[in-house]
Amino acid sequence: MLLKKYFIKYIKYYVFGIIFVSLSSIFANYQAVVVRKATNEILSNIHQHSFNSHQFLMYLFYLLGLSLVSGIFMFLMRQTIIVSSRHIEYDQKNELYQHFQKMDRHFLKMQSVGDLMNKISEDVSRVRMFTGPAIMYLVNVIVTVLSVISFMLHVSPLLTIIVLLPLPLFSLAIFQLSRRINALSTSVQEKLSLMTSFVQESVSSIRLIKIHAKEKFFNQKLNTINDVYSKEFVQLGKTEALFQPLMTIMVGTGIIATIVVGGILLVKQKIEPGNITEFVMYVYRLTWPFTALGWVSALIQRASASQSRINELLSIQPQIINTSNEIYPVKGHIVFDNVSFTYKESGIQALQEVSFEVRPSEILGISGKVGSGKSTIFQLLLRFYDVDKGSIIIDGKNIKEHNLYWLRKNIAYVPQDAFLFNDTLLNNILFPETTGDLDKVIEICKKVELHDTIMQWPNQYHTMIGERGINVSGGQRQRIALARALIKQTSILLIDDAFSALDNDTEQKIVANLKSELSSKTVIIIAQKLSIIQSLATKVIYFKEGKIIESGSPDELLQLNGEYKKVYDLQMMRK
Ligand SMILES: Nc1ncnc2c1ncn2[C@@H]1O[C@H](COP(=O)(O)OP(=O)(O)O)[C@@H](O)[C@H]1O
Ligand SMILES: [Mg+2]
Incomplete structure (x- = not known):
């Protein structure tokens, strides 16, 4: 334990x-x-x-x-x-x-x-x-x-034995009763939390319920749970009602035995009168342990179940293991060498024999249909998972030999759907950094075309965002995430479809603002919109069902007249 x-x-x-x-x-x-x-x-x-x-x-x-x-x-x-x-x-x-x-x-x-x-x-x-x-x-x-x-x-040994004689019987009864009370109250507690979460859910989905006129249905559902709850509660009350009388009978029996047997012993002058009062007090002192025993045994049972759940959790070891504590500059030369990967939790093979290379100051664009394995590339680069086959080499060293924490620190990553904290905009952007500098944040927000919007907010950079503050739109969220990544001045930048919710105008402005900054880094951009890739990428890989089916420079891909070109034409037509 x-x-x-x-x-x-x-x-x-x-x-x-x-x-x-x-x-x-x-x-x-x-x-x-x-x-x-x-x-x-x-x-x-x-x-x-x-x-x-x-x-x-x-x-x-x-x-x-x-x-x-x-x-x-x-x-x-x-x-x-x-x-x-x-x-x-x-x-x-x-x-x-x-x-x-x-x-x-x-x-x-x-x-x-x-x-x-x-x-x-x-x-x-x-x-x-x-x-x-x-x-x-x-x-x-x-x-x-x-x-x-x-x-x-x-x-008096004799008096003691006589007083204690019925105790085992009572203690057994009390113990059984406590067990029943504990079981019932656990069950009542469960029903109560079931009901609470049901009410919580229906309150938060009240609009949906009203739209679909489901009020009656939800009422009935609550009634069913409530019925069981109240029945069990009544039963608990009835069972608990037995407890006090049982205790009283136990004490009463002890006291009667003390007085009767003690009286006889007193007459025979075996004990003094004071001994009887003394004994009555002892009998009272003995009742408390009997009340406590059932309760304590329930506490111990519950605790041991909880502790074994905790132990089970603590015994699970992470599969990704850090092997190095070295600190060194990361240049950003990335090589995927025949990488295959299957998600164990779903059994889905996300990547099949994928190979590519990106050097510092290159921008790799990745595109392909939804579910073709694009985001998985980033999951592997951040080493959230280890590859099944092949290898990922960063700066000439296998990713498994890198200092995991240092590597992650040196990669800026814009996820597909970024999480925002209930905090000020400034703190949200500064999250990766330990020290904050407003000027730097402003500079970056100008680059991602967010500054003007922010200046219109009530407290500007100190405005609360998220649930307890103002709601940001999808496009604003993406730009906040981009700013959060850019504040980390790393040599590797990974952007996962962070332009999808932007209009073309804003997108092109951001691309123009970032061009010079990105040209000194190793950048990988995943995008559904090929306009981004066309205007930024120096090379492109196109995925289908976990495999690279086309690769080359953006212009080469267009000339190939394959899938990439087809998608590109479709997107151009829609413009
Ligand atoms: N965490 C995960 N667990 C299980 N399966 C996943 C997970 N992430 C992605 N997949 C599956 O792997 C495949 C590739 O996913 P992903 O790389 O996210 O595709 P894309 O980014 O191209 O849309 C999909 O079929 C997806 O359902
Ligand atoms: Mg994705």
Whole structure:
């Protein structure tokens, strides 16, 4: 179990915690001893027709002192055990988060976001309920039961045995009842979250529901879930209603046994009158552990299920492994040598024996139908996946021998659909950089024809964008992504169809602005629109079903009169 290392890390806290729990419990037991003495004292005072008020005050003082000391130890035990469970929770969240960051695309594709979120919040907090409260109560239960029984035995073994005799039966009943309550409340909880997500979904799709006049249908659907939920809830209430009476009967039986058997022993002068009061207090102290036991066992079961889910996740190792920590200038000479690649998650062969070469200061255009494998080239260049066959050589070295993080740092990449953070425009563009420089951002935004638009926004470069700010259009989003990539002054620039939502006029302006900047880099541009490729690329490859079917300079491709030319003519006609 991966929890072991945390227990070892915080062992000091746990040892002290266990000591504090024990002391707290034992001091609480002594209250019963004091009450016994006080009772005996009162009785003997009654016999002697005198009242020793000084002695009586002393007992009161003892009782207060014992409560106080027991309380202080209880406080200290929380300070040690609960605090270290919070530390473990913190460590575990960090460990999981770091693990997620190491994972590759394949892994992230196979896990739903909701699942991952659950693991980092739900599961970790369930484990915390074990490392904190469950351990604390368990120790408390054990110490209380053992110490109370030993105190009882000290008074009268016979009375102890008689009082404890029915306990196993009761504890079994209570345990079963707790299990049933736990199972029911888990189920109720599940129904509730089902209902919440259903309501959430229908609220956010309310317009769609209204357009299609589906109100009744959704109402009925909610009613079905709600019915089950309320039935289970009622059942939970009924089951819970049994708990208190059962406890009362258990305590009652203990007290009756104490009074009857204790009375007989008292008459036979085997015990003192105070022992009966003392015993009644012990019986009360024993009831709490029985209530706690069912609850603690549920906590432990849940935590162990959660921990094994966490362990399973932590045991998955990334398939992309970094082998180098070297830092060096990346020139940007890229060679694909007979590369084949199949996505394992879908079994789709995306590339088949693809070979090409791009040198610094060359601009390679890639085109082809949707799904022909273009974006996959970038996935492989960024090493989100490793190739199945062939090799990718960058600056004369296999991509697998490069420092993974350094390589990614030295590649500027404009994805097909860029993600924007709920943040200012400035921060969105500066995301790849650690230090920000507004002037540099302005310069780049002018190049991507975004500056004029931005100046019209309420807070200009400090305007919030995304969900909580202004909504940007598809074309603006693409240009923000382009600016974000250009701010990284790298020798390799990969652009995946980032001009698709731009009008021809803007597109040509951007192309003109960027021409000189791009001419010093290794650039690969994927584009459906061949106008971009025609005006920028120095060479072109054309994909069909994962294979390069045509390649050459843009003019050569037109002269070939093949697929490329056909698509080009179609696009020209539409203009
Ligand atoms: N992450 C992925 N997992 C599984 N299959 C994928 C993934 N990405 C792409 N594919 C599949 O690989 C093929 C090539 O995809 P892609 O390179 O994105 O094409 P293009 O960019 O030319 O439209 C497609 O059939 C696509 O469905
Ligand atoms: Mg694509």
